Amino acid sequence: MTEIGIGIVGGGYMGKAHAVAMSSVGAVFNTALRPRLEMICARSTASAQWYRHAYGFARATDDWRVLVADPKVEAIVIASPQDTHREIALAAFALNKPVFCEKPLGASLSDSQIMTKASVGHISMVGFNYIRTPASQFARQLISQGAIGDITWFRGEHTEDFLADPKSPATWRTSGEANGTMGDLAPHMINGALALIGPITSLVADVETVHQARPEGTVTNDDHGQVMCRFANGAMGQMYFSRISHGRKMGFAYEITGTKGAIKFDQEDQNALWLYTADEPEATRGFRKILIGPAHPDYENFCQGPGHGTGYQDQIIIEARDFLQAIETQTPVWPTFQDGLDVTQVVAAALASSRTKAWVDVQPA
Template sequence: RTQNMAEIGIGILGGGYMGKAHAVAMSAVGAVFNTKLRPRLEMVCATSPNSAERYRQAYGFQRATDDWRVLVKDPKVEALIIAAPQSSHRAVAEAAFALGKPVFCEKPLGASLADSQAMTAAAQASGCVNMVGFNYIRTPASQFARQLIADGELGEITMFRGEHTEDFYADPKTPASWRTNGQSSGALGDLGSHMINGALALIGPITRVMAETETVHKLRPGGAVTNDDHAQMMCRFESGAMGQMYFSRIATGRKMGYAYEITGTKGALRFDQEDQNAVWLYRTYGPEATRGFTKILTGPAHPDYEPFCQGPGHGTGYQDQIIIEARDFLAAIETNTTIWPSFRDGLEVNRVIAAATASARDSSWQDINPF
């Protein structure tokens, strides 16, 4: 674009929900974060030539294709974003790494534990930058929550409760889709991946789990449903904390229920993505009469807020999380250093999900080996 900014050509697989989000993010990230590398929307890939062309034009890409191999191989595509269903993640990522290209992959990492393991191995073998799209933990609020816990503001954590609940499949008349088949697209595999990632980031490794999964609406227009509508889980963290989680796509009334409550010996905090610009913090300071949960509105004093707005409480939104991811992906490429969360972090999530799946099947606690 201008003399002293290095450009990088971005290729995106998928032009749907997340393909668009990443295209917008790559358009805005330079101006928001004054990144050293400036992205150029080089090529978009979708299932048909028509849809690919439509996305190209709408989002402002240079070129379009309906063949992911073309996308991956194109020399002007210098970094890949995988924003297609999980069944596609492994092949595309492996091909990109084989060509030495950085990959940002939407969550969950692989369609299976085996896929995630293979993808992580390929990433590490290649030495390429690799990242997974756990965007919710990127809000200024959740980054701040993470900091507070790491700084010991809550004391020792005794309890973590997390949920990722939405209601997009609450209506049994909502048709079947790629989301209603395959473990990695069910409530546990798909929604659970976000919150398990959050739990790991906030509290640390999980050492054992006990879970249940269930398909409430087994038949939908368009076909049978073969994965879970909701799932619950109890767990223990390496730190000793108890954990309780719940994941649901049939949680009537819940729109973006990525929510957690964390209790420690010196304080507690609560967060709910439906009001993503607030963290509720309780601390055992001062006289009892003035204690309570403080509703802290995010602002320039919190991580990654100021680039979006100088005014506190003015608020960031969903799209801004993706812009934060884009900033990290570009920084990782520029410095050739993988930035959290890497494929390995995505794999850690899949290991917990695999243990939870086994637990649900066997009705028993499952240990998770150190990673």
């Protein structure tokens, strides 16, 4: 049992999630490396101190450079806004420290490219947590084992409704390309699509801002966007991303059809995977609702009973396990910065297609 000093930049929504994950991942997965909450950084000293106390860190700072440079900080989690990701990651790699960076990788395609280049030879990981549920890991397994045959069709969405009310005021979320729906929400599902089906070769997209005028300001990034695409394996696909989808709270959902069956999943019921296989007698065929349990990836460490359920926080614990394992074994674990860049390429292609109103090829990252 070797300790490793963890430094987290950002103590908000995701900073807390990673702090909690680092507190429990050792007990959950009996990891070789055991995190020690060494230092937390936030924009102000007051908030940094508050987070230190609340989450149980040893020290706090309002300067991420201090955190990155601290010798007792041996691995860095970036949970601050997208426009801070590049600089922090580069500084960490310069000191040869492993970096876990929240999604999206960089605040722009160029940032992501620079970060990916810098990550070569280092341990890097990107925070695509939704694809880490036991259910979605199992979906990947089923597909790769050929359970539903060759894939003919994919439909994915990442839909939420936190800005569905036109009277919700403008905030930092409503400006900056990387904070719009394509920049901020789409990466989860695009990463999901790449993981489940494989590379996207071409696409056509349509992106727009529905509510331009909001109380307290003008919105300058996109509310929703739709994509139609082709995958390298020939499958067709559609995706939709939205922060204005009334009724959808965590709409990371997909439907996949193959030549032998089909799979459906919706993160709002994250402990079930729906599977249809065509090899049943006609009278007893149907989508079966599989409740996730110890027979599925990464579940048993959380609970011995099937159907008892994992939740959002557990996805972050799985990420922490993978990050620690990558560090310990000095072997990259998916998804690395390169995988994050693949996603950014698709986002960039979609934004370009929406501007030109034409099909575009996706550049290999």
